[in-house]
Amino acid sequence: xxxxxxxxxxxxxxxxxxxxxxxxxxxxxxxxxxxxxxxxxxxxxxxxxxxxxxxxxxxxxxxxxxxxxxxxxxxxxxxxxxxxxxxxxxxxxxxxxxxxxxxxxxxxxxxxxxxxxxxxxxxxxxxxxxxxxxxxxxxxxxxxxxxxxxxxxxxxxxxxxxxxxxxxxxxxxxxxxxxxxxxxxxxxxxxxxxxxxxxxxxxxxxxxxxxxxxxxxxxxxxxxxxxxxxxxxxxxxxxxxxxxxxxxxxxxxxxxxxxxxxxxxxxxxxxxxxxxxxxxxxxxxxxxxxxxxxxxxxxxxxxxxxxxxxxxxxxxxxxxxxxxxxxxxxxxxxxxx
Ligand SMILES: Nc1ncnc2c1ncn2[C@@H]1O[C@H](COP(=O)(O)OP(=O)(O)OP(=O)(O)O)[C@@H](O)[C@H]1O
Numbered sequence: 244x245x246x247x248x249x250x251x252x253x254x255x256x257x258x259x260x261x262x263x264x265x266x267x268x269x270x271x272x273x274x275x276x277x278x279x280x281x282x283x284x285x286x287x288x289x290x291x292x293x294x295x296x297x298x299x300x301x302x303x304x305x306x307x308x309x310x311x312x313x314x315x316x317x318x319x320x321x322x323x324x325x326x327x328x329x330x331x332x333x334x335x336x337x338x339x340x341x342x343x344x345x346x347x348x349x350x351x352x353x354x355x356x357x358x359x360x361x362x363x364x365x366x367x368x369x370x371x372x373x374x375x376x377x378x379x380x381x382x383x384x385x386x387x388x389x390x391x392x393x394x395x396x397x398x399x400x401x402x403x404x405x406x407x408x409x410x411x412x413x414x415x416x417x418x419x420x421x422x423x424x425x426x427x428x429x430x431x432x433x434x435x436x437x438x439x440x441x442x443x444x445x446x447x448x449x450x451x452x453x454x455x456x457x458x459x460x461x462x463x464x465x466x467x468x469x470x471x472x473x474x475x476x477x478x479x480x481x482x483x484x485x486x487x488x489x490x491x492x493x494x495x496x497x498x499x500x501x502x503x504x505x506x507x508x509x510x511x512x513x514x515x516x517x518x519x520x521x522x523x524x525x526x527x528x529x530x531x532x533x534x535x536x537x538x539x540x541x542x543x544x545x546x547x548x549x550x551x552x553x554x555x556x557x558x559x560x561x562x563x564x565x566x567x568x569x570x571x572x573x574x575x576x577x578x579x580x
Contacts, residue, residue, distance in 0.1 A: 254311070273464065370398040466559070487539065496539035
């Protein structure tokens with residue numbers, strides 16, 4: 244992996260304003276970006292935040308209104324063909340509308356990229372194998388399941404062995420098992436080839452679990468850019484919730500909690516208090532002892548680690564889950580992994 248002194252993706256002041264019928268919308272407002280080769284970066288944000296527009300500018304599909312970007316050493320405005328040759332792009336719902344066979348679809352893509360027939364065939368078989376599509380090679384594209392189709396999309400994006408793979412919502416609409424499966428493949432392919440992966444997602448858990456770097460976008464701007472764990476510890480702490488046997492216990496316990504945590508707890512209900520804590524795991528043991536010693540023992544204590552949604556909430560005052568567009572959290576990936 245190369246250092247940041249030689250990033251594979253850079254953007255400076257990259258902006259896009261759409262104007263239609265005298266109304267103008269600034270979809271992306273001054274994106275600055277440096278991505279090192281081999282990084283896995285996730286763009287996270289609510290609908291309309293500007294994620295797709297950013298990706299479409301970086302992949303040369305959309306001209307910027309202002310600003311510049313370079314991908315794999317080429318300028319996205321002046322060297323579009325060179326950029327396209329170096330990247331793979333999987334858009335939202337990429338799959339073909341006609342019923343070509345799976346393997347033929349890959350071969351057409353290879354031809355599109357100017358690959359020789361032999362090379363294309365070899366590469367297609369390699370990708371069919373590694374994306375577990377080999378048994379479906381002769382099946383029509385239209386008969387594939389959602390998850391199979393998305394894996395084919397990824398294979399199509401990888402046909403010419405690009406240095407950078409852009410994925411726009413690769414897992415939206417897939418069931419939890421297919422999502423996990425797709426991710427497994429993307430991570431494995433990336434390990435094998437060192438491909439830089441830049442993707443957008445609505446799934447907080449996904450970004451949290453798999454991305455090395457999370458860029459949170461809102462209203463066309465990047466409002467946070469760091470590893471998920473640093474974002475969480477910096478912008479949203481743990482919460483400790485303490486339940487008492489009765490309201491009297493809660494009253495006595497509340498003061499102890501305040502003293503131990505160093506800040507006033509919130510009242511959840513008559514018998515429960517909640518407090519934010521920087522080092523909740525350490526606090527927990529001390530708190531239990533202190534509550535016992537002062538005759539206000541806890542009936543139950545729960546510790547909740549922050550999620551990326553807490554990060555978004557702390558940055559914007561809104562919940563990503565409340566924006567109405569984020570898919571419901573999948574039941575297999577709850578926020579407390
Ligand atoms: N072709 C277009 N013409 C006019 N406005 C557009 C166009 N494309 C996008 N926009 C607007 O730009 C803003 C950003 O859209 P964009 O699709 O980049 O957001 P996003 O974060 O990718 O959202 P989603 O998660 O829904 O894909 C939105 O307000 C959108 O309505």
